[in-house]
Amino acid sequence: xxxxxxxxxxxxxxxxxxxxxxxxxxxxxxxxxxxxxxxxxxxxxxxxxxxxxxxxxxxxxxxxxxxxxxxxxxxxxxxxxxxxxxxxxxxxxxxxxxxxxxxxxxxxxxxxxxxxxxxxxxxxxxxxxxxxxxxxxxxxxxxxxxxxxxxxxxxxxxxxxxxxxxxxxxxxxxxxxxxxxxxxxxxxxxxxxxxxxxxxxxxxxxxxxxxxxxxxxxxxxxxxxxxxxxxxxxxxxxxxxxxxxxxxxxxxxxxxxxxxxxxxxxxxxxxxxxxxxxxxxxxxxxxxxxxxxxxxxxxxxxxxxxxxxxxxxxxxxxxxxxxxxxxxxxxxxxxxxxxxxxxxxxxxxxxxxxxxxxxxxxxxxxxxxxxxxxxxxxxxxxxxxxxx
Numbered sequence: 001x002x003x004x005x006x007x008x009x010x011x012x013x014x015x016x017x018x019x020x021x022x023x024x025x026x027x028x029x030x031x032x033x034x035x036x037x038x039x040x041x042x043x044x045x046x047x048x049x050x051x052x053x054x055x056x057x058x059x060x061x062x063x064x065x066x067x068x069x070x071x072x073x074x075x076x077x078x079x080x081x082x083x084x085x086x087x088x089x090x091x092x093x094x095x096x097x098x099x100x101x102x103x104x105x106x107x108x109x110x111x112x113x114x115x116x117x118x119x120x121x122x123x124x125x126x127x128x129x130x131x132x133x134x135x136x137x138x139x140x141x142x143x144x145x146x147x148x149x150x151x152x153x154x155x156x157x158x159x160x161x162x163x164x165x166x167x168x169x170x171x172x173x174x175x176x177x178x179x180x181x182x183x184x185x186x187x188x189x190x191x192x193x194x195x196x197x198x199x200x201x202x203x204x205x206x207x208x209x210x211x212x213x214x215x216x217x218x219x220x221x222x223x224x225x226x227x228x229x230x231x232x233x234x235x236x237x238x239x240x241x242x243x244x245x246x247x248x249x250x251x252x253x254x255x256x257x258x259x260x261x262x263x264x265x266x267x268x269x270x271x272x273x274x275x276x277x278x279x280x281x282x283x284x285x286x287x288x289x290x291x292x293x294x295x296x297x298x299x300x301x302x303x304x305x306x307x308x309x310x311x312x313x314x315x316x317x318x319x320x321x322x323x324x325x326x327x328x329x330x331x332x333x334x335x336x337x338x339x340x341x342x343x344x345x346x347x348x349x350x351x352x353x354x355x356x357x358x359x360x361x362x363x364x365x366x367x368x369x370x371x372x373x374x375x376x377x378x379x380x381x382x383x384x385x386x387x388x
Contacts, residue, residue, distance in 0.1 A: 009063035012056060015043040016094075017087040019050055024122070026050055028129040029094050031057060050126075057095055064092040068102070086115070090123070097127045097134040107143065117144050125161060132165035138178040155189060158182045163200065170207045180216060187224050193217045194290060198297070205305055211314035214294070218321055222287045225280040235259075238285055244292035248362040256285055263288070264330040265355040284329055291325075294318045316377060319367055323360055323382055330357060 020026070027048045034042070034053035042053035052060075071085045086109065093102050109115040121144060127137045145153055159182055165175040183189055197214045204210060235256055242259070245252045250262060260272040260281060272281075298315045302308070364382045368375040378384040 240292040
């Protein structure tokens with residue numbers, strides 16, 4: 001590509017622009033390995049999928065970059081070149097979506113109402129089909145939603161988009177962060193997230209990002225303090241928590257109130273008996289039951305796939321969640337008789353003049369027996385005595 005390179009680049013860019021205009025349902029973009037020109041168009045469009053042969057990538061990108069910079073410097077012609085600048089931005093971002101300047105130029109065009117938000121949502125999803133870890137694309141989607149009402153946010157699509165991106169790239173921090181942002185917009189999705197993340201974990205057993213996300217969801221559920229339905233708070237639905245208590249050698253009662261008395265020994269028994277009137281108590285039992293299920297899940301995965309670092313790390317995180325949650329609730333009694341979980345990351349209450357929690361003590365000791373590394377971890381994070 002020498003003398004006619006600019007003309008060839010323009011032809012390729014125009015072909016891509018034609019595909020954009022003719023197919024508003026494009027779903028994926030990919031660069032197709034092709035070391036040399038085969039005397040045919042490098043733009044491939046098949047069933048809503050767009051491809052560009054690799055031999056022309058460098059030349060097309062350099063051409064787009066040069067035209068975009070020239071358009072920025074030429075303020076007097078920016079309006080007349082609006083249509084051209086968009087098609088160059090499209091191609092440049094598809095090839096290299098990590099240039100913040102390109103996205104900022106699109107933001108400027110959206111503010112001027114020269115680009116429609118629905119088309120930009122589609123374009124950013126197309127970019128993520130090529131580069132699922134594009135932080136700029138995810139940030140752009142969140143910025144676009146600032147122009148929309150909360151009710152207009154397609155939360156289900158956003159979660160499915162994050163799922164596809166996480167499927168394609170392990171430890172996709174940007175996809176999981178965007179997913180948490182979605183859940184913050186609508187806490188009602190937190191309950192569904194518990195089931196969705198388990199499916200993801202069973203497909204990607206070593207991707208710790210999903211395990212960490214699951215713990216964050218549990219913490220958020222506890223903070224929100226709202227149950228999905230009354231069925232989640234009856235005794236039969238707490239079978240995993242009951243098994244966890246029995247496994248620790250703790251005798252359990254036959255009602256949720258008796259479970260609370262065991263888990264929160266410093267809580268007034270009368271307060272525990274009225275647990276059904278307190279949505280935070282119901283949320284505590286529900287979240288502890290989910291945490292107990294995760295202890296069984298990690299053991300099941302270990303039995304099936306052997307030892308993985310992700311299994312052990314998740315088990316520790318879950319044990320810490322159980323201990324921290326019980327301490328937080330139990331430590332709130334003796335002052336006002338009520339409990340607040342607005343800050344689940346606050347340090348546990350002091351131990352002075354408080355009854356020991358047999359369940360937590362047994363759980364800490366049982367975990368410490370798993371390995372020397374786990375014993376040291378229990379000493380540091382669970383306050384296990386050094387001679388324990």
